[in-house]
Amino acid sequence: MSDDELERALRETLTRRVATSRPLPADPAGEILRRARRTGRRRTLTGLALAGVATVFITTGVAQFSASGGDGGTPTVVLGDPPVLFPSPSQSGPSSVTRFGPVRAELDLLVGDRLDTSGGERRQLAGVSGVERAQRIHDQEGWLLTSAATVAGRTLWWVPGGGGAPQVMLAAADAVAVSPDGRQVAWRDGTDVIAAGVVAGQLIAPVRTAAPEGAVPVGFAGDTVLIQQPGGGMSVWDRALGGQPGPVNPDVRTVYGTRPDGRVVGLVAAGREQQLCLALLDPARDLAPVRTGCGLDLATDGLGAVSFDGRWLLANGTSRTAFLVDLGDPARPVTHPAGPVLAGGVAWTRGGVALHVDASGGLVRVKPERVLAGDRPTPRLSKGWRRKTTRWWWPTSPRCRTGRSVGR
Structure with missing residues (x-):
C-alpha cells in the first residue's frame, strides 16, 4: 500500500469517528500528518548531525594515528659528514622526497624506520625502532644506530653502506658512545666499560676496564674514551693503552x-x-x-x-x-x-x-x-604542517559534498 493510500484511509477513519455533522474548525487528520512530517524531519536532521559529529571524531582519530605512525614521529639527524652526492636519475622523483621536502645534500635523516640519505636514497630498516642517535661511519661504510634506553638496555645496529639488512652489533648495553668518525664504540656492560674498533660492522680489538657503578662512556677524544662519573665529574681512558681510567676531574x-x-x-x-x-x-x-x-x-x-x-x-x-x-x-x-x-x-x-x-x-x-x-x-616543518596536511572532513564543507578531502 502506498503512502497516498494510507493517508486517504486515515482521513476516512477519523472523519467517520467525528460525532458532529458540522465541519470542524481544525482538520484532525491533517494535524496528525503534519506532526508526523515534522517529527520525521527532526529525526532526519538529528541523524545527519550525529553522523557529522561521528565523522569529526573518526577523522580526528585518523589524523592522530597518521601523525604518530608511518612517516610520523620525531626524526633523527644522522651525525657525521656525508659525502656530497646528488640524486641519480633512477632515484629522482618520489623516492628522493620525504615529508621534510627534497632530501638535502647536507645530511642524512632517519624518519621512523626509514633512512633518507644525502644522495637521495630511501631505505627501509627492517627490525630497527626507537633510534635515539645515528652516526655515519667514515669512508661510506654505513651507519651506526643507537636505540633509546629501555628496560632491556640499549641496542646498537650497523646498517651497511652498500645495501643489506641492518645487523645487531650490541644488545642489552647499559650505555653506548660512538666516536665522531664511527670507527670506535664504547659501552657499559655489567661492571665494566668496554671499547672496540669498528670495521665492516664488526667490533675488533675490544678492551675492557672496571668502572664504578653508574659510570658510563659519553664520547671520544681521539682514542680516549670520556667517562661520565655517577657523582659528577668526568675521567678519561685511553683504550689503546688499556689499564684503568685516569683520575676524575670533578x-x-x-x-x-x-x-x-x-x-x-x-x-x-x-x-x-x-x-x-x-x-x-x-x-x-x-x-x-x-x-x-x-x-x-x-x-x-x-x-x-x-x-x-x-x-x-x-x-x-x-x-x-x-x-x-x-x-x-x-x-x-x-x-x-x-x-x-x-x-x-x-x-x-x-x-x-x-x-x-x-x-x-x-x-x-x-x-x-x-x-x-x-x-x-625556525623549524622547516613542525606540528602545524602535519595538522594542515592531514585529511579533514567537515559536514558543512562545500568540498565534502563532492566526496573529496580538504586541507591538502
Missing part, C-alpha cells in the same frame, strides 16, 4: 665535542660559587682546563656540538633557546640566540651549517652568518 659537567687541535669543549664549574663556564679541556692532562670563559648561561643537558673547524658551538641555553657560541677567543666566547632548543644531536656540515631537530619535530638549519646578521632560525 669540575667537568658536560662535554660537547673536540676541536681540530684535540682539545675538548665542555662546561666546568669554576670558583667557590661553582659558576658554570665554557672551557677548553686537555684530554692528555685528565681534562684540565686550558682556557675558560664564563657568564654564558649554557644548559647542562649535554646537547650540543662543535663545528668541524672548531670555530662554533651550537648548544642549549638556560633561557629556552639554543645559542650559537663563537669560540674564536675561548676566553671571551660570545653567544647569539639561535632559534629553538635542541631535542637531539646536532649535525655540522663541512660547509659550516648546523642542522638539528627541535622539540616539535621540525628540522632547524642554523647558518652562523645568518645568525650573526640577526636572523633567528
